[in-house]
Amino acid sequence: MQSDRIIRRSSWPWRAAGCQNYKTKRCTHPPPPSSPDKCNPTASLGAVAGHGELRGARTTKPRGVPIFIMAKSKSVLAIVPLFVCLSNLVTSAQAVLTAEDTGPQLVIANDRLYAAVNKTTGAIQNLLLDGQDLLGAPGYENPTPGGATGNGASGLGPYLDCYCTPSGFYTPGHIAPRYQLINGTDSSKTPYGGIVMSETYPATGQVLEQYWFLREGETGLHTFSRLTYNNKTTPFLRNLQEFRTMFRPNTALWTDLSTNEKQYAPLPSTEAKEKQVTVQDATWYLGNTPDDPYVQQEGDYFTKYTFQDTWRDHDVHGMYSDGKYSDDGSTFGAWLVMGVKDTYFGGPLHSDLVVDGIVYNYMVSNHHGDGTPNITDGFDRTFGPTYFHYNKGSPTTTLQELRLDALQYASPEWNADFYDDIAKYVPNYVPTTKRGTWKGHVKLPKGATKPLAVLAQNGVDFQDNDRDTKAYQYWGDIDPRTGNVEIPRVKEGTYRLTIYADGIFGQYTQDNIVIKSRKTQNTHVNWNEESAGNEIWRIGTPDKSAGEYKHGYELNLEKPLQPEQYRNYWAAYDFPTDFPNGVVYKVGESDAGKDLNYIHWSVFGGYGNSVRTEPYYENVNNWTIQFDLSKKQINHKKSATFTVQLAGAKTAAGNTDVYNASEPFANLPYTVAVNGRDLKPWVIPYHHSSSCGVRSAVICYNIDNKFKFDTALLVEGLNEFTLSLPYNAIDYESALLAQSTYVQYDALRLEIQ
Structure with a gap:
């Protein structure tokens, strides 16, 4: 990707274009006559002069989405809402949807998208859009910690794998898979095809199933994934640690990654990867290739965690091809549309990997410490639907434009009628x-x-x-x-x-x-805000995030793409350099964005830190909060409450939620001293532990505690709170990760009554 193609992150046209409900990406009013495209979320895709044709938008109506039609001009193919223009309707080609068994493969295809499942692997091994190969040749990368996972195969997908067997990872489809080929017409008279792969894991009796559906007029695959376990002899198997589908190409076609509307970057080049240096689990230093587009635009470190996202507002992620390696110079997009999240776990605070050269659909994982379900006798859950959307643009169509095309499908109401129609093939789907x-x-x-x-x-x-x-x-x-x-x-x-x-x-x-x-x-x-008296002060914003503190949401202004700093490798921010005298914060004078770090460490440096390889202990685990009180504020008052809300905390349990008696800090004591007098410690339990900041996150498993104490501990004038983690409280890490325990603050508040 050439530097002259850098596109800075900016506001999206949902806001600028006057769309009244941009959260759902669906307009609630007709556009003004003077600007007929302003309520069309895909209008910009083709309506920019010189962008030519963008393929991927449908001309038949997807349910829950306004109908769009094509209107040609001399220089551009513009997409116009149907209610604006009826005279230039371009009809789609004759329906040619097929679903067939070719012997070695099962194929579902329409006039634009071709998908074939290899019967010996249980995965899509051929995927073409308008004749362009989207996957490349099958490949293999030896699985390594933090690197290739699952069976190491690439040039596949979407396909299913899991961390769900007694031995760990398992990719179904290569032992004794069973298949069902589906060919039907839905209630809107639209043809569709489907493939179901089912396999029983012999050692346990677990059944894993993957479903793919394709409709005529669409360029994407509707997917569902299912796991069942029925075993009364062994009623508890293990936790479902990971359950995911992946689009995992093995081709130079894809040039860029996209997490959301703000976070995107070029993929590191082959040379950058050849010269990379491992600095942490799934994290590499790329500074040996300073001219690499990723290094120039995004940063010196690449990690899969840089491109993670939080589920609350997440809708679309994927990869982009700038056309340099496509057959005819066209641009392409491969997107996972998460319009429906009801079968996932963890709620809106859950965060996970979304793209890193693989387009992920993580239905279950504990990367950042969220809980995972246990696989017990009678377990039967179907995840989905999710929609893998593929689109094509002219050589000048941008990543943002192709992403915007996919975004129109990010509504739980889109295609609901179709999902009702195929519910007879998908156990547990709720119509x-x-x-x-x-x-x-x-x-x-x-x-x-x-x-x-x-x-x-x-x-x-x-x-x-x-x-x-x-x-x-x-x-x-x-x-x-x-x-x-x-x-x-x-x-x-x-x-x-x-x-x-x-x-x-x-x-x-x-x-x-x-x-x-x-x-x-x-x-x-x-709803009334909780209160324990008169609020004396608060630090930070209670928003379930540690992003407002130093190195959180703060942008890296040294790079053109200006990524948020927390997404970078944490060791790039040397705590002793930033805070040579430790953290001393004065209420009313200090700035939380400069004077409080986004991570409160027990110890800094050492294992997992490639920049400061020796542990640093001085002024790390104890933080000081100073504040003044007047006589009026404490006179005749009896009790004080100090609230600590955490956006995440790592105990020695890491992200496992498993108690290990050999780890003294599996349950982590957090202490507050008021003017030198220790309050009763808050013991953060092992099952509330996260792996957050070291995995490029500021929103993880949220917890809080209220320290209540007698106001006799407070004095008129200057007061000090000392916030303490145990000195050198570390854990054993099998992977190359920081051993230090730590907490990440959401917000702090002192109240007196």
Whole structure:
């Protein structure tokens, strides 16, 4: 990718174009006559002069999405909403959808997309869009820690694999797979084809299934994945540590990665990878090739964690081809559209890998420390639908434009009728007849921004909703002006409602929200921010993130793409250099974005740190918060409450949620001293541990604690809190990762009453 093709991150046209509901990417009003394309989320794809034709948008109507048609001009093929122009309708070609068994392969294809599953591997091994090979030849890379995972095969996908057997990774399809070929017509008279692969793992009896469907007029694959386990002799097998599908090409075609609208970058070149130096699990130093496009534009370090994302607002991720290696110079996109997240776990705070040269659909994982479900007798869960979308543009079509084309499908209501039609082939899929709608009206606390309503497993924190493998999850943005929120297509059942917002300490919860099929459940909430007296001060913003602190959301202004700093390899930010005297923060004078680090370490450097290879202990584990109090603030007051909200904490349990008696800091004591007097430690349990900052994240498993103490410990004038982790509290790491325990702050608050 040449440097003159750099495109800076900027706001997306949902906002600029006047689309009133850009969160769902669907406009709620017709466009003004003077600007007919402003309410068309794909209008910019072809309407930029010189961009020529963009392929991938359909001319038949996808359910839940406005119909778009093609209008030709001399220099451009523009996409125009149907309600604007009816005179230039371009009809699609005659339907040619096929589903056939060729002997060694099962094939589903239409006039543009061709997908073939190899019967001996259980994976798609041939995938072509308009004749362009999207996968390349089958390849193999020896699996290494942090590198190639699963069976090491590439030139495949989408295909299924898991970390779910007693020995670990398993890729179904090569032992004794069973197949079903489907050929049908849906209720809209649109032909479709499908392939189902099913295999029983002999040692345990687990059954893994992968489903692929293709419709006429679309250039993408609708996928579902299923795991069942029925074994009364061994009722507990293990945890489902990873369950994922992957588009894993082995071709030079793909040139760029895209996490979301802000995070994208060129792929490192072959030369950069040949000269890379491993610095951490799945992390490499690329500075030996300073002219590499990735190094020039994004940074000196490459890690798969740089491109992770949090599920709350995530919708589309994938890879882009700038046309340099395509057959005819056309650009291409390969996207995973996550319009439906109800069968995942962890709620809106869950984060995971999305792309790194592989396009992932991580249905289950504990990369950042979230819980994973146990595989027990009777386990039967189907994940999906998810949509792998492939598109094509002219040689000058940009990554953002192809991504925007995929984004139009990121709605839970898109293609719902089609999924109902194929439900007979997909066990456990919940059709529309078994779903209802939830509507809420929330009186929000003053100062609440970005409020969110979550429906998840009843009776537990939504972060722990993996405990019930039948439970689903949903969330929706609350309008901060009206307090209204609506979540459609909710599986019938009983849920816990959780409401939280930026700027507000604590959250609102209400159990026993009952959703009935084809009914609307209305809930009215009067939410008051939690309070333990008069607020004296707060540090940071309660937003379930550590991004506001130094090296968090702060941009790297030295690189043209200006990535957020937390996405970089953590050791690039040398704590002793940034804080030579340790952290001393004065309330009312200090700046949280400069004077508090995004990670509070127990020890810095040593194992896993390629920059500072020897451990550094001085002024690391103890942080000081200073603040002044007047006589009026403490006179005749009895109690004080110091609230600590964490966006993540790593104990010696790492991301496993497994207690190890040989690790003294599996349960991690966190201590607060008030003017030199220690309060009762907060012991962070092993099952609340995350692997967050070292894996390029600032939002992980959120926890909090309230330290309550007598105001007699406070004095008029200067006061000090010392926030402490145990000295040199480390763990054993089998992978090349930092051994230090640490916490990442969301927000802090002192109240007195």
